[in-house]
Amino acid sequence: MFYPARGSPSVEAAAESHDERLGRELKHARPARWLLVGAPNVGKSALFNRLTNLYVTVSNYPGTSVELTSALRSDGDRPVEVVDTPGLYSLLAVTEDERVARRAVLDASDATIIHVVDASHLERALPLTLQLLALQRPLVLACNLMDEAEARGAAPDLAALEERLGIPVVGTVATTGRGVDDLARRAALAHTPVDGWGLPEPYAALARRVAHEGEGARALIEAELALAGDPEFEPQLAAECGAWPEIANERERQHGGPEGYAVGLATSRRRMALALLDGVIPSAGINARDQKRLDNLLLSPWTGIPLIALVLYLAFYQFVGRFGAGTAVDWIEGVLFGRWIEPASEAAVRSLVPWEAVQDLLVGPYGLLPLGVRYAVAIVLPIVGAFFLVFAALEDSGYLPRLALLLDRAFKAIGLSGRAVIPLVLGFGCNTMATLVTRTLETRRERVITTLLLALAIPCSAQLGVVLGILSIAPGAVMIWMAVMLAVFLGVGWFAARLLPGEPPVLHMELPRLRLPRPGNVLVKTGTRMRWYFAEIFPLFLLASVLLWFGDLTGLLQAATRLLEPAVEAISLPAAAAPAFLYGFFRRDFGAAGLYDLAGQGALGPAALTTAAVTITLFVPCVAQFLVMRKERGLSVAVTVLVVATTVAFAVGGAVGWTLRAVGGWQ
């Protein structure tokens, strides 16, 4: 399927023969690897999906892809490895995920870089194109979202731009596939750009002194970043370069320090970009007001906060809670598993497998089927699936950055910028995934606080479903539970913000256009997250089942449970609730489910139920989340979070129970 970008067919044809000539010469000299690079929210991931037919998350929130994703593309005569990178505004990186993308760009010396840009925002994107051109690598400019640019009357003249830049410029619409074949064809033939796109003077002169002559374009770019005060490259090059003190003095004298160098160079590149775009983008005024009214409604606290409540109510309470955790779970668990699968499989295993221990491993109370598979398919799948579907729709619409903006002031009180709202909301789906996404936050302080709050006060959707089930037994308990969670969230955040040193949080982000969620995108995102969830989390669930079975078999489980009993009894819960807390570490919802059973037996009164629900929600993160915390934040932070969560859980749980009994007269 090939649709030429409007307005440029003739020149494209001419450029193609030029490409093909060079392509013949270079075809076998270069291994095929394409690196997709660009600002967040320009459709890199959607383009990646189109190029590879492999679906990864496409997001309308700056920075949901936090790692490199690669997939093979096989067309023509040889396979191509296509790599998707996190969003990057400039090689002068700000956040951790941007540094991941920058490292990929600098290291991929053999790759063809495809710079993906929003066709309506060329003047913002072209400075990065110029920076990439200075790297002297094969480069293609993909002007994505051409349909939106055309609709707004902002479509650039691609042929003219191609002629000026001397690299292939292709218009694409990743969501429909328009121009993608053309992009692939031209990327396969892309060649190292013509000379003359190095650093502008006088910035280059200084950079050459750091990098030494003849060390190549990459060294020059690293020198540029060091001179611009990049916290990674400045110390590194200052240590390596003997003449650094002298060069730093020269920088001070010429540019007034690293800031002056950075601003001067960025300004100079912007001027180059504007000159290149002169006549390329329509000069007629673009109607930018179409969305202003809706934006005002979303961003003004008077209307925005009621709208948040409405969105939360409809999307999460009604859809995820009532439909996902209610109707869908009831049917799959009660009817599908309860009536059909479990009785049949239990009968089969008991009659076919002679050893009782193995029978228990498969179908016993902690068996793989009842705990592992049933939980995964009957409880987790519908709840988490419903959550991811709603989250993907919100993400695609562009609502989440607006939510971040609206909550920024409140979040500052707990040491976070509004940006942290994204991982925190995602945490209601899966805390483990959300802990990974904290990479998009800028300072270590914000990442640690968010990690702590996720582990402590944000129940994941699987746990939430069961906790709400427990609380439905005691009228009014849900409100108390919600108020306690909110108080702990704010209180712990407030303390953490005061205890942890570091820079105060700063809000800065691009607001993507608001658009109706596109069903294709939403389904793809949901599917990708579900696949990730089942690949990363489901094996751990099964492992947890095996460990629990093993612990039960050997008596280790009972021994560990006894250790927890005093703590459980200290908050006026029956000792029988202790196993539930232990299971909670393996899976957050396991613990809650254990309590659910106790509540069903009438072993817990309303006060004890509320205590138990509060404690189990706050209690330690699940084992998968712990592993990701250790990987992302280090062992000491992970262990500290564990200790804080345990302490806070029992302290707050106990206090809530005591208050309910003493003040509320609950049983």
Next chain:
Amino acid sequence: MNCSMCGSSAGCQGCPIGAGFYLPHTLDTLRSGQRATIQRLAAASGSALRKLLALGLLPGVELEVERSWPAMVVRLGNASVALDEALAGAVVVSIDGG
């Protein structure tokens, strides 16, 4: 560039209010609907500066303030960017038009 204290663009000689010093406008003092051109960036730290550069806030850039509360929303060309008061306070601007 007009002084935010007295509004004059004539410079500090003959300052009508006798303040005797020039007080530039910063982005955080602008109201919704005002247009301005960025004159310089006065970021206190390298990290704040890199954020401004990443947002595309550079000397010479023309902008329009869309919102000033609960955070600043600024339109640059076709794009909207959001930033808080602390960051906006580091952007020295001259107000365009009336």
